[in-house]
Amino acid sequence: MAILLDKDTKVLSQGMTGWAGTHHTAAMMEYGSTVVGGVRPGKGGRSHLNLPIFDGVAAAMSETGANASIVFVPPATAAAAMIEAIEAEMPLVVAVTERVPVLDMVRVKDALKGSRTRLVGANSQGVLAPGVCKLGVMATGSERPGHVGIVSRSASLTSEVVAQVSAAGLGQSTTVGVGGDAIHGFSMRDCVELFLGDDDTHGLVLIGEIGGYEEQEVADYLAETKAQKPVVALVVGAHAPRERRMGHAGALTFGAAGDAAAKVAALERAGVRIAPSAHLVGRTIAEALGRTH
Structure with a gap:
């Protein structure tokens, strides 16, 4: 069992006919995801990757x-x-577009x-x-089915942590x-809430970084709910300079509340185990779950 995705997930690719859409949609199909069509205004009625193309999302949902x-x-x-x-009432939308x-x-x-x-x-x-299903652009090969839920703000660190969790013999229920x-839809707190309610997720890994207050919101939620599942966090950017964007738009610290130290302190107060280094996340969640490798 996973969160957000399952065997019945039927995927529509918006912008499928462009280079990125073509490449990554083909990769999702190769992985085993059920892609049922694409959307590209003005190209409705054609086909691409042997799938139908529609002019709009609502029509594509109705047909597929x-x-x-x-x-x-x-x-x-x-x-x-x-x-x-959103207006077509699509239940789940993943937007990979940057900037x-x-x-x-x-x-x-x-x-x-x-x-x-x-x-x-x-x-x-x-x-x-x-x-089960890949809905994204992440590299695959090191992931394994398992019981650790991963929620992350960093794509590259996610790949590293997935490999560590798999090497520890734990695998992942879902990676999000x-x-x-700085402004996006589904929050870390939203994701943690779903993981805590998922019987197949036995422990969580939170990959945070400087900027914003999402990690503090997760800490507040965990403290309030007194979650019984172990949570391990990695917060990066401890030595990042202030008021300078580090990597992407959300990794930017203006006030003390958005720096790594404040996030770590809030999570520790909520009972979260902090991984001492990026290369020790897998070991830390294994120890939290009473597993050794």
Whole structure:
């Protein structure tokens, strides 16, 4: 059992006919994900990767039964693609597009209010349920089915941690990249809440970094709910300079509350185990679960 994805997930690829859409949609299909069609305005009625292309999301959902979409649309029009999916009541939307303008994402967040859509991203590597469904652009090969849920703000660190968790013999229930931008949809707290309610997830790994307050929100939630599942966190950026963007739009510290030390302190107060280094995350979650390797 995974969160967000299952064997019945039917994927629509928005922007599938472009280079990125073609490449990554083909990779998802090769992995075993059920991709049922693509969306590209003006190209409806054609086919690509032996799948039908539609002019709009609503028509594609009606024809294919799609219940998830992934957005490969360029930054200037990515928000419009997300909003179209939200208005069509697509249950799950993953937006991998980077550098979506901040004001555009404000409009997307407004469209999400009261909607039936869960939006992961923008600037997300996606969601992966090993052996079940890949909805994203992440590398695969080291993932294994298992019982550790991973929620992350960093794509590269996610790959490292997945490999460590697999090497520890634990595997993953689901891996979720919430998105590296300052404004995005599905939050770390939202993800942690789903993992805590998932019987197949026995422990969680949280990969945080400087900027924003999402890690503190998770800490507050864990302290409030007194979660019984072990949670391990890695927070990077301890030596990052202030007021300088580090890697992507969300990794930017202005005040003390957004730095690594404040995040670590908040998580520790909530009972979260802090991995002392990036290369020790797998060992730390194994110890938390009473497993050794």
